[in-house]
Amino acid sequence: xxxxxxxxxxxxxxxxxxxxxxxPGGLQRLKLELQxxxxxxxxxxxxxxxxxxxxxxxSENADYQYGKRRLRQIDGRIRFxxxxxxxxxxxxxxxPRSKQASDRAFFGATVRYANAAGGERVVxxxxxxxxxxxxxxxxWVSPLGKALLKSAEGDTVVLQAPGGTEQLTILEVQYAPIxxxxxxxxxxxxx
Numbered sequence: 503x504x505x506x507x508x509x510x511x512x513x514x515x516x517x518x519x520x521x522x523x524x525x526p527g528g529l530q531r532l533k534l535e536l537q538x539x540x541x542x543x544x545x546x547x548x549x550x551x552x553x554x555x556x557x558x559x560x561s562e563n564a565d566y567q568y569g570k571r572r573l574r575q576i577d578g579r580i581r582f583x584x585x586x587x588x589x590x591x592x593x594x595x596x597x598p599r600s601k602q603a604s605d606r607a608f609f610g611a612t613v614r615y616a617n618a619a620g621g622e623r624v625v626x627x628x629x630x631x632x633x634x635x636x637x638x639x640x641x642w643v644s645p646l647g648k649a650l651l652k653s654a655e656g657d658t659v660v661l662q663a664p665g666g667t668e669q670l671t672i673l674e675v676q677y678a679p680i681x682x683x684x685x686x687x688x689x690x691x692x693x
Contacts, residue, residue: 522590528632536587543576551565604675610626613626626638659672
């Protein structure tokens, strides 16, 4: 293939060689999911596929076809997790920082801000693998995360969102441990 037809990955595309900033809890979650897939899920599905393959005609064997499709999904997730873990740069929000760094919002900061209508909100800036809007964890590469980065208490920042622009006033920046939802094995359903 000629070089003109190859696609270069975007720097912020998941799974590429860019740095994957992540909190210690987020990295632990990725490692636990990878371990679960390698040690429990994949061997169980492989066993079902081997059993189904022994039942004869594979072209009409739903167990075999579903199992193979599930194995491809698991293998894809294993590759993705492996790349994300290899590219991980752990940033501990609770680690001591210099005075200037602790006054400004960077990765791992918990920021309290107000919008123009006076509504307050508190968000924590985390990695792309840790986003959890129910816990107010936003990605550092999201429009809101980008707007808040490098801001300090008293600053006014402009949020360029798909719905338009909005001015936000930073009320407080602090660094404390961020609780990430731990990995939980999926519950097995009984048929």
